[in-house]
Amino acid sequence: MHILxxxxxxxxxxxxxVLADSLAEYxxxxxxxxxxxxxxxxxxxxxxxxxxxxxxxxxFYKVDGTPTDCVHLGLTGLLDAEPDMVISGxxxxxxxxxxxxxxxxxxxxxxxxxxxxxxxxxxxxxxxxEHYESAARAAQLLIEQLKxxxxxxxxILNVNIPDLPWGEIKGFQxxxxxxxxxxxxxxxxxxxxxEAIYWVGPPGEEQDAGExxxxxxxxxxxxxVTPLQIDLTRYDSLQNLHQWLDTI
Ligand code: MN
Numbered sequence: 001m002h003i004l005x006x007x008x009x010x011x012x013x014x015x016x017x018v019l020a021d022s023l024a025e026y027x028x029x030x031x032x033x034x035x036x037x038x039x040x041x042x043x044x045x046x047x048x049x050x051x052x053x054x055x056x057x058x059x060f061y062k063v064d065g066t067p068t069d070c071v072h073l074g075l076t077g078l079l080d081a082e083p084d085m086v087i088s089g090x091x092x093x094x095x096x097x098x099x100x101x102x103x104x105x106x107x108x109x110x111x112x113x114x115x116x117x118x119x120x121x122x123x124x125x126x127x128x129x130e131h132y133e134s135a136a137r138a139a140q141l142l143i144e145q146l147k148x149x150x151x152x153x154x155x156i157l158n159v160n161i162p163d164l165p166w167g168e169i170k171g172f173q174x175x176x177x178x179x180x181x182x183x184x185x186x187x188x189x190x191x192x193x194x195e196a197i198y199w200v201g202p203p204g205e206e207q208d209a210g211e212x213x214x215x216x217x218x219x220x221x222x223x224x225v226t227p228l229q230i231d232l233t234r235y236d237s238l239q240n241l242h243q244w245l246d247t248i
Pocket of ligand 1: 009040105
């Protein structure tokens, strides 16, 4: 089995190394990752400039592009042979609820799925994780399971792992995405020339975080596994919209 591994925290992210070392023990592995932190890059592709992919000292390809660029390159020309699966992460920080729309970690997995491969996005529930080995253990079990029992072609698995030693994790739980409140405001500062600059503020607090959600499962010590589909159509509004448009 050949796995393409990517992330959005960059090719030097400590979590990437932990997972790569673990995966390399039982699969053929190619790592293609951004050359810097590209968190929240979402599904963006670089179209206006060329992209360089260089083999780094650590044996990973570093790419001056987005996570989506990395997987796109990996599956459409950079690698000699097509991999069997795409894994993204483990991200330093959760990707739950609304986060998945912004996440570069989830986007790298999405790109794998678009290009026809099973894909898993892994995120740690802490921004300074101490237990990446738990993500590596979870990945191994999910990869084995996917090999034996493939999932629907139009979905990816969004996995969030509590930052706990493996022995303290209670198991896997199937979840739906929760939701956050509206984001905090931007943070305004002044640059040395007196011009206003802005930093995007933190995401909102959890709003829909009850039983069954990714937020709830991880807070209880479970690994949250959410099946994501890319079709954002709101089917239960279609009929109503037909009628609404007829009255124009
Ligand atoms: Mn990230």
